[in-house]
Amino acid sequence: MTDTESPPEPSFPDDLEAVRTALIEWYEDDHRDFPWRRTDxxxxxxxxxxxxxxxxxxxxxxxxxxxxxxxxxxxxxxxxxxxxxxxxxxxxxxxxxxxxxxxxxxxxxxxxxxxxxxxxxxxxxxxxxxxxxxxxxxxxxxxxNNGDAVVDTNVKRVLYRAFDVPDDDSVFEDAANDLMPAGRSRVWNNGIMELGGVACGQTPRCDEAGCPWREWCSAYETGDFTAPDVPTQPSFEGSRRQFRGRIISTLKEYNELELDRLGPRIRVDYAPDGEYGREWLEGLLADLADEELVELDRDGESVVARLRR
Known part of the structure; x- marks a missing residue:
């Protein structure tokens, strides 16, 4: 597709009311019981x-x-x-x-x-x-009950497989809103996200989960269950996110610590002048300070870190 071409149109069934009713009845009949679904x-x-x-x-x-x-x-x-x-x-x-x-x-x-x-x-x-x-x-x-159609990774996967919605964010949003019945955003968005989480995951469970859209679904008819790439989470183990969390936990316990006392509590191979030393630790602390989560006090070469209150 060139820059001037429009993405292809989704292949919606003629009877959208039947599609909508099938999903809502499937969701209301049985769904995962998360406590936030029991409150408004x-x-x-x-x-x-x-x-x-x-x-x-x-x-x-x-x-x-x-x-x-x-x-x-x-x-x-x-x-x-x-x-x-x-x-x-x-x-x-x-x-x-x-x-x-x-x-x-x-x-x-x-x-x-x-x-x-x-x-x-x-x-x-x-x-x-x-x-x-x-x-x-x-x-x-x-x-x-006052929203537009929610479009997350699960919803994109459902729309791509079921109705050939092309992998284009604006088209996904338009298609999702075209499908959603007016004034029913609460049950509809819960339902379509449940469909993506329970029946139409990366490994589909169409029959096992009783997918309500099987009779209209392009993927179910053809057996082609490809879908847009799903972003993967970077590994948590050894990540900056992990060490940032350790800093917060440690400062919560000790209130405040100088860098060379904090460092060994964050990773066992901390060495002041090493690869994972003061420069590395100050980089993590600088990020946390920019986010107003920690405070840094400098007195000459000494740096003390504490949680911001």
Missing amino acids: DPYAILVSEVMSQQTQLGRVVEAWEAFLERWPTTAELAAADRADVVGFWTDHSLGYNNRAKYLHEAAAQIEAEYGGEFPETPAELQELMGVGPYTANAVASFAF
């Missing part, structure tokens, strides 16, 4: 969406329940010590700690700028710290 509280849903970014949903449940038990409202989260929120994130292995910082700041925004009431549209929700288009739309959909 926008705060609880925002927490689940932020925690679920690149984290397996099964691991999120315990962390989500513990987080809401500790900080059950935006008011209580906004009043919390940010170091405690970041420490919770690290203790529960929830990935990038700046998500915890942004969630804390978003809670403060809701209290200060919105009088404790959540905005309800995707555009308004994007004004919150750390809330991008996908998360804003998910919260609008699941809390207020």
